[in-house]
Amino acid sequence: MNAPQQAPESVLVFTATYCEAGNIDEWHSRVRRVLPAARLLVIDDSSPDGTAEHLARIAAADPEFEYIVRAGKLGLGSAHRRAMQHGWDAGYETLVTMDADLSHQPEQIPRLLAALPGHDFVIGTRSGQGSCDYTGFRRLAFVGGNSMARLLIPTGLTEFTTSMRAFNRSALDLLLTTGERDDGYAYFMEVVYRLNDAGLRLTEVPIDFADRTRGTSKIPRAQIAMSAKVLLQLTGHRLAKKYLGAHTSGR
Ligand SMILES: Nc1nc2c(ncn2[C@@H]2O[C@H](COP(=O)(O)OP(=O)(O)O)[C@@H](O)[C@H]2O)c(=O)[nH]1
Ligand SMILES: [Mg+2]
Numbered sequence: 001m002n003a004p005q006q007a008p009e010s011v012l013v014f015t016a017t018y019c020e021a022g023n024i025d026e027w028h029s030r031v032r033r034v035l036p037a038a039r040l041l042v043i044d045d046s047s048p049d050g051t052a053e054h055l056a057r058i059a060a061a062d063p064e065f066e067y068i069v070r071a072g073k074l075g076l077g078s079a080h081r082r083a084m085q086h087g088w089d090a091g092y093e094t095l096v097t098m099d100a101d102l103s104h105q106p107e108q109i110p111r112l113l114a115a116l117p118g119h120d121f122v123i124g125t126r127s128g129q130g131s132c133d134y135t136g137f138r139r140l141a142f143v144g145g146n147s148m149a150r151l152l153i154p155t156g157l158t159e160f161t162t163s164m165r166a167f168n169r170s171a172l173d174l175l176l177t178t179g180e181r182d183d184g185y186a187y188f189m190e191v192v193y194r195l196n197d198a199g200l201r202l203t204e205v206p207i208d209f210a211d212r213t214r215g216t217s218k219i220p221r222a223q224i225a226m227s228a229k230v231l232l233q234l235t236g237h238r239l240a241k242k243y244l245g246a247h248t249s250g251r
Pocket of ligand 1: 217
């Protein structure tokens with residue numbers, strides 16, 4: 001596997017947690033093994049399962065680990081936005097984001113870091129050389145959502161929804177001024193759209209996604225319908241810009 005090409009201290013690795021008491025210790029130790037010197041950040045939304053107690057224990061033992069506990073379940077998109085602001089303000093060159101439930105493998109972070117030089121944004125793709133073990137409805141939503149996004153928002157990417165990503169400061173700067181509106185999958189799709197629309201350099205690397213083995217999904221299924229609506233709105237924005245030269249916010 002390729003080694004990261006940047007100084008490890010310039011990398012901030014972020015994950016959001018909601019009820020990940022069964023996963024967060026393993027997430028931390030596996031990320032730490034891969035990036036011994038990187039700064040790690042977790043934003044927890046007052047998980048009722050005691051995730052924050054695990055975070056406190058990890059922080060006591062690892063000086064390069066920090067966590068924020070927010071007052072309530074404010075949502076995944078807003079946790080990612082907060083991490084972007086945090087990474088920007090603290091001057092990190094690179095922000096890596098991923099899920100905490102070990103669906104994204106910490107051992108594959110170096111693939112994203114290796115692809116970032118020459119790009120502003122890297123996403124892990126579960127298509128092509130990548131993989132995804134979803135079955136049933138989740139598989140349908142994953143294949144359907146990403147296929148629709150590929151068709152309606154041509155970026156050259158095959159993945160729009162997963163949160164395993166790396167951003168440089170140009171990407172963070174752009175996203176901190178655009179303010180995506182939706183949470184969950186729609187938020188993740190819109191981030192890709194905004195970066196592409198602004199002419200930033202996007203690329204992808206294959207990742208292997210394994211559905212969680214501990215805990216349950218926290219993202220309501222209604223989010224899938226919401227994502228379809230947002231996808232159509234973004235398509236409208238793209239087409240208006242292309243054919244009418246409209247200055248529209250896409251909202
Ligand atoms: N802080 C925070 N984290 C969340 C929230 N919802 C989900 N997460 C975390 O976001 C990641 C992805 O959520 P998950 O439930 O696994 O979604 P799925 O993989 O699409 O089923 C996990 O690390 C969750 O703990 C939320 O409202 N707030
Ligand atoms: Mg998950």
